[in-house]
Amino acid sequence: MSVDQSQTLPDEHASRAVPPETAHAQVPGLIAIVGPTASGKSTLGIEVALRLDGEIINCDSVQVYQGIQIATAKVPLAERRGVLHHLIDFVSPNINYTAGDWAREAAVTIEDVQRRGRVPILVGGTGLYLRALRNPFFPSPQTDIELRGRLNEIRERRGAEHLHRLLERLDPQSAAELYARDWPRVQRAIEVRLQTGKAMSQQKTGRPEPHESAHRLRIIVLNPPRAELYQRINERAEKHFASGLVEEVKTLLTEGVPANSNALGAHGYRRVVEYLEGKRNLKSAVEQTKLDVRHYAKRQLTWFRREPGAEWFEGFGEDEHLQETVLRALAE
Numbered sequence: 556m557s558v559d560q561s562q563t564l565p566d567e568h569a570s571r572a573v574p575p576e577t578a579h580a581q582v583p584g585l586i587a588i589v590g591p592t593a594s595g596k597s598t599l600g601i602e603v604a605l606r607l608d609g610e611i612i613n614c615d616s617v618q619v620y621q622g623i624q625i626a627t628a629k630v631p632l633a634e635r636r637g638v639l640h641h642l643i644d645f646v647s648p649n650i651n652y653t654a655g656d657w658a659r660e661a662a663v664t665i666e667d668v669q670r671r672g673r674v675p676i677l678v679g680g681t682g683l684y685l686r687a688l689r690n691p692f693f694p695s696p697q698t699d700i701e702l703r704g705r706l707n708e709i710r711e712r713r714g715a716e717h718l719h720r721l722l723e724r725l726d727p728q729s730a731a732e733l734y735a736r737d738w739p740r741v742q743r744a745i746e747v748r749l750q751t752g753k754a755m756s757q758q759k760t761g762r763p764e765p766h767e768s769a770h771r772l773r774i775i776v777l778n779p780p781r782a783e784l785y786q787r788i789n790e791r792a793e794k795h796f797a798s799g800l801v802e803e804v805k806t807l808l809t810e811g812v813p814a815n816s817n818a819l820g821a822h823g824y825r826r827v828v829e830y831l832e833g834k835r836n837l838k839s840a841v842e843q844t845k846l847d848v849r850h851y852a853k854r855q856l857t858w859f860r861r862e863p864g865a866e867w868f869e870g871f872g873e874d875e876h877l878q879e880t881v882l883r884a885l886a887e
Contacts (some may be wrong), residue, residue, distance in 0.1 A: 585665060585768040586885065587614065587677040587685055588872070589859055590777030591852035592822075593787040595872025597630045599777065600678035602878050604638040607674045607885070612664050613643040614679030617821040619657065620648045622810075625803050626795045626823030641668075648807060648818035651698040658687035665768050675768070682858035683739065689769045695743075695758075696750045704815040706742050718742060725749070728756035736854065774865040775881055777872055778856065785849050792823065792845045801827055801837075822848050 586609070588600045600611050613619065617627045621644050629643060641664045646652045661677070661684070668675040677685065710718050719735035722745050729744040744755045751758070804819065804827040812819060814828050823844055830840040859865055866884060870877040 584669070584771030585675050585677070585773070587772060587774045588777070589614065589677075589680055589682070589685060589774060589855075589865075590872075591779070591784060591855040592628070592680050592848060593784060593791055593852070594680075594777040594779050595874075596678050596680065596777060597628070597872070599775075599872030599878060599881065600676055601630070601634075601636055601638050602872075603882065603885070604674070604676050605636060606882055607676075608672075609674035609676045610639040610641065610668045611676050611678050612641045612661055612668070614657075614661075614677040614681055614684050616652075616654070616657070616679075616681040616684060617818070618643050618679065619646045619652055620644070620818045621646065622648050622807060622812075623803075623818050623821070623824070625798050625800045626821070628791075648812045648816060651700065651703075651817045653698065654681070654683045654687040655692045655695065657681075657684045658691060661688055662768075669768075680855050682855060682862070685774070685862070689772065695747055695755075698817070699746065699750055700813060700815060702746055702749060703742070706745060707815065707820070710738060710742070715741065718745065721745060722748075726754035726756055729754060732756075772864075773885060774859075774862055775884075776859045776862075776865045776867045777877075778867050778869050779871045780869075783871075784852060788848045788852060789845045792841060792848060795823055796837075796841050796844075800824075801830070804828060804831060822851050 586603065586607075588596050588603065590596055603609060604611055615627070617623055618629050619642060620627075630640070642657065642660055665675045677688075706718065709721075715738040716735045718738060718741050719730060719733070722733070722741050723730040725748045726744055730741075733741050733744065735741065747753075747755045747758070800823065804824060807819065808814060808828075808831065814832070819825065819828050826835065826840040826844045826847065829835050830837055835843065868877055868881055868884075872878070
């Protein structure tokens, strides 16, 4: 099931008065609330859902996984204020869930939410997921775990630029379309070429049409002050380690989750795996995690700047003034 069935709290939608300026507004068919990690997307998403009679569809590539908890920023049930959350905690960490998989599940969930007369609200920071919904990918092979592991090792040892140079030899057209620092897409293009024998650029004609809701999408991007954002990221990383992140990863590995899986390759988890493998000490794992996540936040902002039609809002999602500004914008 895509919805978190454990939610038994009373529905609070009716308890919040809808402001006059939004009560009669033309509500968008689909809303996406995105931005860098630690920017308050979940808080804003819940507030918008309460005001517009909406339901949240997770758009974060780590929150889909079961058993991956401490470093994921999943909103606890008691803090969801009665708002239904979908596509969260429903994939085994042993599965390498892809953006294409998410886009197909999201399309079905969007239709279900709309069928019940409510507003679907995508919330999360995985830009590739949003892109897959707006511009679906061509059918591609399942991830080869061993191949991905080798490419990850190459990237860690020699840098993302080396992978980009490799792609230039294998698929020059795709390499010309991708920045070296966009290593997830560079790496995927290499995988497709090596697994299928055909360049990704030659296979794009097989793309399916976007889901119809993608044409009515409003994208809200949070852009908080960089210094405050980085401070939040650092404090959050320290809290995760203090809350038992190492033990959580030990448990997952003991249960058979591969160390090179997508789930344990996520920020906040990858460096813990390296610590447990003896590749770095605990202090190094903590500090490198902070750096990784700060760099990731910067890449997220760069990604969303390339999203056509995105509407930018300065501040954190917890700020009440920003919340009202976003709601007024959605009512226009």
